[in-house]
Amino acid sequence: MLARDPSPPPLPAEGPIVARPARGNESYIALVWRRLKRSWTGMAGLWLVVLLLVMAVFAEFLAPMDPKATDVGFAPPQLPSFHDKDGNFVMRPRVYALADSADLDPVTFQPIVGPDYDHPRLLGFFVKGAPYKLLGLIPADRHFFASMDGEPVHFLGTDKFGRDVLSRAIHGSRVSLMIALTVVFIITVIGTTVGMVSGYFGGRFDIWTQRFVELVLAFPQLPLYLALTTLIPVTAPTNVFLAFVIIVMSALGWAQMSREVRGKTLALARIEYVRAAMAVGATDRRIILQHILPNVMSHVIVAVTLAIPTVVLLECFLGFLGFAVKPPLISWGLMLQDTATYSVIGTYPWILSPVGFVLITVFAFNALGDGLRDAVDPY
DSSP states (O other), X not given: OOOOOOXXXXXXXXXXXXXXXXXXXXXXXXXXXXXXXXXXXXXXXXXXXXXXXXXXXXXXXXXXXXXXXXXXXXXOOOOOEEEOTTSOEEEEEEEOOEEEEEEEOTTTOOEEEEEOTTSOEEEEEEEEEEEEEXXXXXXXXXXXXXXXXXXXXXXXXXXXXXXXHHHHHHHHHHHXXXXXXXXXXXXXXXXXXXXXXXXXXXXXXXXXXXXXXXXXXXXXXXXXXXXXXXXXXXXXXXXXXXXXXXXXXXXXXXXXXXXXXXXXHHHHTTSHHHHHHHHTTOOHHHHIIIIIHHHHHHHHHHHHHHHHHHHHHHHXXXXXXXSSOOTTSOOHHHHGGGGSSHHHHHHOGGGGHHHHHHHHHHHHHHHHHHHHHHHHOOO
């Protein structure tokens, strides 16, 4: 009789057991975030939007100079260099300002203007510069990247008054984004409310509401913008002028949002759980706030991210024509007024730098909106 082996029989060969995360109880926000992370354009847009908002909030700290300080008009951009006047590599970056040399031009007999290699302006991080109030409350004088000795540096050149273009563009982001976010917030509140109420109740109220919405959409918006902004007196305070511009943009922009939300509400009103809530006697307010609004918000969030670039472009266009923001406020549209003459653009092309900020903003919000749209409704 053979002896039995006391050792247990070997387990069957199986592959490595991979623990899969349980996603059965995953919330809707976590599901949207997981889908959004798969889109590289959506994540790129999200990071750019965050950087733009940080730039707008901490504009005084990030700007290398006081945006109202003047220097040489139409000075060209000063690029950081890691070489001294002899061409040797140095660790600390520097810029060389323009100065009159001892040599004379043989035609005009004027001093030749060139880089002043004998007096470099060293650059550094967190250096002391023009005083300001961080967030309008905290006195400070440190700047993220500027000249160490407090001398003016112009990384994107200067405008016709000698003001630093980069500092003005950074400060202009605050006004331009503030206008865009405020207008879109008002448009969202009015358009979502009107659209849900109109689509839910229907009947004569819906018919008359949609006729009014169509009337607002039928107006040629651009001439109407110009006509309404001209009603403001030239001597009106800057804040009053800015508030009126925001009101005009909001009054003409809510109608499209209302139409989109109404269509979504009409589809949701036929779903079983909404009809069940009506059958058990739930109030209209409860149905709208707890059943329709949460399902509409996914579409509204995407529409908001896609509406912000439109408002930014509109503000820049009106500012270029002189109908949006008045000095001493700074916006990208107001800065582009200097580009009205073709000869100025050809001679001093760096004054078109605000266009780069506008393009980055439009791309960021559009990319984020496309990513959110795919994450919210992947089908």
